[in-house]
Amino acid sequence: MSGVFCVAGDGKRLASASTSPDEPLMHERPHLTGGYSQGVSCWRIMTNRACGHLGVAACGSIELSLPMGSIMKNVSELIESRISANAFDTSRGLSDEQIEGLVRLATLAPSSFNAQNWKVIAVRTPEAKQRLKKVAYDQPKIADAAVTFIICGTLAAHKGLPEALLPSVEKGIIERSVFDTWVAMANGMYEGNEVFQRDEAIRSASLCAMTLMLAAQGQGLASGPMIGFDPAGVAREFQLSASEVPAMLIAVGYALPENWPQKPRKALKQVLTLV
Template sequence: MPHPALDLILQRTSVNHFDPSFSVDEATLAELVRYASEAPSAYNFQNWHFIAVHSTARKAQLCEMAYGQRKVLESSATFIVCGRLRPHLGLRDALKRFQDTGHVDAETVAAMVDSAIQTYADDAQMQRDEAIRSASLAAMTLMIAAQAMGLASGPMIGFDPDQVRAGFDLADDELPVLLVTVGRPAPGNWPRKPRRPATDVLAIV
């Protein structure tokens, strides 16, 4: 029998119309991020940051930065999903609990940190690519978690990143990669759009 998680993947759709009367509480927002943080990342960087835009006033500000898209106002919350540049700087701390539980020794951690420094420290493009990869993986995990919790979601790339960076006081190493709206769907959404068959997008060599 297929695992229920496979059904969640097939059921998930990107929602554009949300019920503005429905509210997700802060505990649920935190739980969504807890699951999103289980996403993979290179070296286990975990180089993501989530801002849950939940209050009416802040949603109104974000809506303007997202070119007036009303789903930002009507959803219960919109996550600004950021990837962090210079991920190698936080790697030792990210690996500390793994070392403390005896899975790796200090020498292995030092080697991993040294490898990450060599790979990322002087390569701005690699840092940007890694920030986008990590944030995207975390955002997809968040959307699957939302689906599992009976919520609808929708990823958004239509926003002004400079305005978001300034308006939400992002650090200079934070790259706003995408927005993810979360809430309860309202009538008027399209049905799930069909996907290309695997035979169109798969090469087995």
């Protein structure tokens, strides 16, 4: 059995249910409901057809079959199952569409004032991987993984803030007065403060990187972050501008069995203070 949910004309989901009108509605959940058959997840999206048993005037259905690896998991499961992989299956690659999907999710990470001061380079061809390897201490996983991302933070984010914020004004998410206030505040905070600009670049790049790793985990992929590289060499090989700071590398692909499991973490009492 595949699950369904209904959406109104504006795309908002109204209810979820089984495919049969004789079966009761499922309780509303913040994620898609569905069923599995022979390792495939089947989903049904309702649009533009009558669904009287759901009490919705306009809906219909598009059925999608997704590989098990693409099923969205509970966030806690993703975090608790994530490892830092070193061994990747060299026989399995990722399509450009898959790479773009990962980066799209990564760019949903938060950033100060929503400046989105990051840049991502996807190193996926054999030639590009070799160029990256030679400035990253010849780490094998750069060549073995399907793709290695160079995650950069950008300096002087305040200069690009008006362009980054304008869509939020146009969509009515923030008022023009908020736009003007944030732009003025950012200019006051970052202009002439190179240390703060660099701090912000590393913060934003790190948030983007962690979101990308969780996105990869959610699609059945493994990731391995790296700080072992020559920043000047990376900038030279991949034509980074003076305002683009490489913060880390992230290898992404299909893990081999010999990877270590997630290593133990410090006791909570060592890292948490309740006040």
